[in-house]
Amino acid sequence: MSNFRVLSASQLTTYATCTQQWAYRYAEKAPEESRSGALVLGSAVDVALKTLVHQVRSGEATVGTVKPKELLHEAWGAETSSKPEVPIDWGEKGAPANLRTAEALVEAFARLPDLEQRIARIVSVDLRFELPVLDPRTEQPAPGLGVQGILDFVERDADGKLRALDLKTAGSRAGWSPDDTRWHVQGSVYAWALKELHGDAAAEDVAFHIGFKLKEPVWEDRVVNLPAAARRRVLLSLIAASQSMDRATPFPQKSWACAGCAYSRRCDDWQSTPGVVLRRDPFAA
Numbered sequence: 001m002s003n004f005r006v007l008s009a010s011q012l013t014t015y016a017t018c019t020q021q022w023a024y025r026y027a028e029k030a031p032e033e034s035r036s037g038a039l040v041l042g043s044a045v046d047v048a049l050k051t052l053v054h055q056v057r058s059g060e061a062t063v064g065t066v067k068p069k070e071l072l073h074e075a076w077g078a079e080t081s082s083k084p085e086v087p088i089d090w091g092e093k094g095a096p097a098n099l100r101t102a103e104a105l106v107e108a109f110a111r112l113p114d115l116e117q118r119i120a121r122i123v124s125v126d127l128r129f130e131l132p133v134l135d136p137r138t139e140q141p142a143p144g145l146g147v148q149g150i151l152d153f154v155e156r157d158a159d160g161k162l163r164a165l166d167l168k169t170a171g172s173r174a175g176w177s178p179d180d181t182r183w184h185v186q187g188s189v190y191a192w193a194l195k196e197l198h199g200d201a202a203a204e205d206v207a208f209h210i211g212f213k214l215k216e217p218v219w220e221d222r223v224v225n226l227p228a229a230a231r232r233r234v235l236l237s238l239i240a241a242s243q244s245m246d247r248a249t250p251f252p253q254k255s256w257a258c259a260g261c262a263y264s265r266r267c268d269d270w271q272s273t274p275g276v277v278l279r280r281d282p283f284a285a
């Protein structure tokens with residue numbers, strides 16, 4: 001058993017939402033009972049758009065010659081067949097309507113009037129990082145704790161600073177107001193990581209490009225200013241969550257998250273099954 005733990009923003013968010021879901025996914029690594037159709041759609045759109053950006057940046061295509069629908073279909077096929085043993089929960093609309101939404105999102109992205117300028121601002125795609133978590137109270141690494149993530153894009157902002165740019169898909173604009181994003185967990189981790197990697201050359205804020213799955217899908221920008229307090233908060237949250245993972249007993253916390261939970265059948269019978277054995281794992285994030 002390793003004494004080192006590597007967390008991610010999504011593991012921290014899962015732990016904060018439901019410790020039992022965290023235990024199934026990250027401590028026990030239990031097989032999923034189903035996959036969320038919304039996540040599958042989001043992943044396929046994400047892959048298609050990154051491929052589109054890569055093709056333009058590498059000169060393989062131009063914004064006028066890229067084939068967004070083909071890119072989406074390729075990504076869709078790979079994503080939907082990646083775990084054939086796990087059923088995908090497409091919800092009431094079903095798979096065909098979700099595919100049409102994904103196509104519309106990718107085509108809307110390819111039609112952005114300033115797409116060429118947007119792509120020119122991008123300096124890297126899928127930038128991976130793994131860093132020791134610094135305790136902001138001591139400025140020393142927190143013992144046995146790291147954080148990792150993958151930045152969809154790093155772009156140059158209007159001042160020439162490096163800024164994380166993350167792609168999202170969302171069912172509505174709820175949750176994307178300035179108040180909602182003030183302490184954005186993933187954004188805070190990403191902004192802190194870029195500061196660690198690039199110092200003052202990194203921006204204080206993080207950008208999101210969000211594809212809203214409205215009747216007419218649309219892409220919108222949100223730039224979230226994440227002050228030093230937000231970065232400090234997320235580091236302390238990572239440390240506190242890791243300490244809690246070592247000491248606390250997971251239990252189900254019924255909430256909005258249950259609707260898309262990949263372990264809901266097991267959770268229904270939670271009280272009759274043995275608890276998971278918690279362990280540290282360097283590849284747990």
Ligand code: SF4
Nearest residue numbers: 018252253258261267
């Ligand atoms: S069904 Fe709900 S309470 Fe149970 S593990 Fe999933 S999120 Fe937690």
